[in-house]
Amino acid sequence: MDAKPLPKSDDGPVTGRPTVAVHKFTSCDGCQLAFLNLGDDLLTLAGLVDIRHFAEAGMVDPEAQVDIAFVEGSITTPDEYERIRRIRASSRFLVALGACATAGGLQALRNLNGLTQEWMAGIYATPAYIRTLETSTAISTHVKVDLELWGCPVNGRQVLGAVRALLFGVLPEREHDKVCLECKRERAVCVMVARGIPCMGPVTLSGCGALCPRFGRDCYACYGPAENANTAALGRRLAGLGLPPEAAAHRFHFINNGAPAFLEAGRRAAEGGFDDG
Amino acid sequence: MDIDVSVRESRFLPSADLQNLLDVLTEAGYECIGPRVRDGAIVYEPVTRAAELPYGITDSQGPGEYRLRADAGGRCFAWANGPQALKPLLFAPQESLWMVSRDAQGRLAFIPAQTLARPIAVLGVRACDLAALRLQDAHFRDGPRPDPAYGARRDALFLIAVHCTHPAATCFCVSTGDGPHADSGYDLALSEIDEGFLVEAGSVAGGVILRRLPTVEATTRQRETAAGEIEAGARAQQRALPGTDLRDTLFERLEHPRWEEVAQRCLSCTNCTSVCPTCFCYSEHDAPRLDGGESAHYRQWDSCFTIGHSYIHGGAVRGGTRERYRQWLTHKLGGWHDQYGRSGCVGCGRCITWCPVGIDITEETRAICAD
Numbered sequence: 001m002d003a004k005p006l007p008k009s010d011d012g013p014v015t016g017r018p019t020v021a022v023h024k025f026t027s028c029d030g031c032q033l034a035f036l037n038l039g040d041d042l043l044t045l046a047g048l049v050d051i052r053h054f055a056e057a058g059m060v061d062p063e064a065q066v067d068i069a070f071v072e073g074s075i076t077t078p079d080e081y082e083r084i085r086r087i088r089a090s091s092r093f094l095v096a097l098g099a100c101a102t103a104g105g106l107q108a109l110r111n112l113n114g115l116t117q118e119w120m121a122g123i124y125a126t127p128a129y130i131r132t133l134e135t136s137t138a139i140s141t142h143v144k145v146d147l148e149l150w151g152c153p154v155n156g157r158q159v160l161g162a163v164r165a166l167l168f169g170v171l172p173e174r175e176h177d178k179v180c181l182e183c184k185r186e187r188a189v190c191v192m193v194a195r196g197i198p199c200m201g202p203v204t205l206s207g208c209g210a211l212c213p214r215f216g217r218d219c220y221a222c223y224g225p226a227e228n229a230n231t232a233a234l235g236r237r238l239a240g241l242g243l244p245p246e247a248a249a250h251r252f253h254f255i256n257n258g259a260p261a262f263l264e265a266g267r268r269a270a271e272g273g274f275d276d277g
Numbered sequence: 278m279d280i281d282v283s284v285r286e287s288r289f290l291p292s293a294d295l296q297n298l299l300d301v302l303t304e305a306g307y308e309c310i311g312p313r314v315r316d317g318a319i320v321y322e323p324v325t326r327a328a329e330l331p332y333g334i335t336d337s338q339g340p341g342e343y344r345l346r347a348d349a350g351g352r353c354f355a356w357a358n359g360p361q362a363l364k365p366l367l368f369a370p371q372e373s374l375w376m377v378s379r380d381a382q383g384r385l386a387f388i389p390a391q392t393l394a395r396p397i398a399v400l401g402v403r404a405c406d407l408a409a410l411r412l413q414d415a416h417f418r419d420g421p422r423p424d425p426a427y428g429a430r431r432d433a434l435f436l437i438a439v440h441c442t443h444p445a446a447t448c449f450c451v452s453t454g455d456g457p458h459a460d461s462g463y464d465l466a467l468s469e470i471d472e473g474f475l476v477e478a479g480s481v482a483g484g485v486i487l488r489r490l491p492t493v494e495a496t497t498r499q500r501e502t503a504a505g506e507i508e509a510g511a512r513a514q515q516r517a518l519p520g521t522d523l524r525d526t527l528f529e530r531l532e533h534p535r536w537e538e539v540a541q542r543c544l545s546c547t548n549c550t551s552v553c554p555t556c557f558c559y560s561e562h563d564a565p566r567l568d569g570g571e572s573a574h575y576r577q578w579d580s581c582f583t584i585g586h587s588y589i590h591g592g593a594v595r596g597g598t599r600e601r602y603r604q605w606l607t608h609k610l611g612g613w614h615d616q617y618g619r620s621g622c623v624g625c626g627r628c629i630t631w632c633p634v635g636i637d638i639t640e641e642t643r644a645i646c647a648d
């Protein structure tokens with residue numbers, strides 16, 4: 001619960017019908033779908049705010065000055081490196097949306113091994129045409145971010161909650177529980193205790209409503225690390241359930257490998273290094 | 278409500294007639310909730326047919342581990358408690374407390390939530406959960422500010438206890454004095470023996486239902502068999518707390534090194550408090566409608582293992598797991614004596630089984646309270 005600035009810039013709170021932009025960087029577009037899938041709420045939203053730029057929904061004005069900018073995706077190219085700085089300069093309140101924007105996304109796996117060039121050569125027919133950075137990084141690595149919404153993808157409830165709070169002129173309430181608490185509130189049966197399936201819920205931030213455990217599968221940590229996450233204790237438990245070090249490392253490094261707590265835990269898991277407690 | 282044990286009827290209901298109990302309860306207007314197998318565990322959900330009950334199923338439980346397996350005996354209640362039973366039926370995991378709406382002039386109207394409590398009959402309630410229910414009643418119903426939603430649901434509840442004969446390795450209700458025999462607090466109580474059920478009434482409402490069932494007088498042999506099985510279950514328990522009042526010992530040892538040691542193993546994940554039938558903490562939140570014209574104020578289960586639980590203006594009092602685990606144990610086994618006149622632990626063992634890393638409250642307590 002670290003303090004965050006209130007949703008206003010130096011020239012006062014957001015008033016009237018705020019202008020909004022939804023920007024895309026390196027990502028799968030899944031978080032923008034959290035807007036597009038809102039149904040009737042999207043119509044209400046369109047009445048409450050003035051959406052200036054949202055390419056996936058057909059509004060294109062990428063340089064628009066806006067009150068609230070939602071940013072999906074990570075920074076992976078020289079062009080994106082420049083563009084995020086322009087967007088920051090033209091936005092009063094900047095929201096990073098989803099795992100790519102908050103932690104660099106799946107694609108930040110390339111930060112871990114320095115094999116970007118080899119991977120490109122292996123995947124693309126003409127890699128010479130690709131201009132990319134060596135790393136995939138979170139928006140906050142580059143510019144000041146006023147609010148982060150974690151998740152891969154984020155869901156409509158989070159997005160609407162954030163918009164509504166900003167319209168009221170307050171900061172959205174931040175999730176701080178672990179997936180296990182949502183899992184129990186949903187009365188899902190714990191897959192780790194009842195079936196011995198390795199689950200990431202005990203170290204993962206809430207917000208998804210324990211979607212995976214409710215369907216009988218393990219949490220794969222798509223909402224990123226929770227506060228006070230004891231990754232070492234979970235790492236030992238994963239090993240106890242028979243997960244080999246490499247597989248345990250993948251659990252931590254899967255989606256939010258750029259989040260420091262998971263980056264470090266994955267490294268320790270790969271080295272089989274949780275035994276010392 | 279309570280009737281002296283000595284005058285209780287004890288009747289015999291043949292196995293094949295358990296369906297009659299469900300039918301009579303349904304006719305009396307109750308929705309029946311009972312044990313069923315779902316996702317590898319015994320959970321409490323609506324039942325209409327006796328065949329849906331977990332016949333021929335038993336469990337094995339240990340720290341961080343729960344498994345169901347076939348049981349040759351073919352009985353219906355040959356298992357100890359699963360992850361949840363009564364608590365979520367009364368203390369809802371999430372519920373709206375009030376709504377606020379704004380009219381065209383900007384005036385606010387506050388509307389309390391109405392609880393439409395349907396009459397529910399719960400089949401298969403264990404002694405530990407009846408003891409836990411008394412504590413939840415003390416907290417939510419009997420205090421100076423009764424909780425209306427809890428009270429409405431509580432009033433609509435009909436409880437059919439089952440005396441335990443198959444404690445899990447994690448059960449320790451004998452040491453807390455809460456089981457495995459259900460002494461009071463039920464409407465009906467069942468003892469399962471091979472050929473059927475002994476049925477006792479514990480309330481006037483229970484007596485009314487009992488008289489509608491096709492029972493016969495229980496034989497002395499049947500009563501002795503039932504009592505013997507409950508006693509054997511009690512003797513089979515493997516765990517115990519080192520005492521029923523550890524308040525002073527725990528509060529004297531707030532700096533014991535074990536708190537830090539357990540914090541290295543604890544995930545601070547809230548599974549223990551969520552499955553605990555006596556834990557009652559919740560947090561409150563607002564869910565405004567997007568247009569801002571209306572907002573629901575709701576509560577949901579919280580836990581002393583979250584940062585929000587101890588958050589007060591500007592920071593959390595209990596930032597680390599050492600402080601959170603210590604809060605859980607010293608409140609449960611210490612502070613409750615001041616608040617409710619007894620320990621908050623009824624020995625159900627759920628926090629041991631459903632802890633993903635198998636932290637054992639009896640072991641931690643022994644380590645801290647030893648010598």
Ligand code: SF4
Nearest residue numbers: 180183190191199201
């Ligand atoms: S299934 Fe996963 S998220 Fe749910 S309680 Fe178990 S460990 Fe936690």
Ligand code: SF4
Nearest residue numbers: 553622623625626628
């Ligand atoms: S503390 Fe553990 S054993 Fe005691 S009542 Fe709660 S869940 Fe059951």
Ligand code: SF4
Nearest residue numbers: 405441444448450456
């Ligand atoms: S703790 Fe006692 S009453 Fe509860 S399930 Fe175990 S044996 Fe039964």
Ligand code: SF4
Nearest residue numbers: 543544546547549632
């Ligand atoms: S004791 Fe176990 S269940 Fe409770 S918070 Fe710690 S790890 Fe989770």
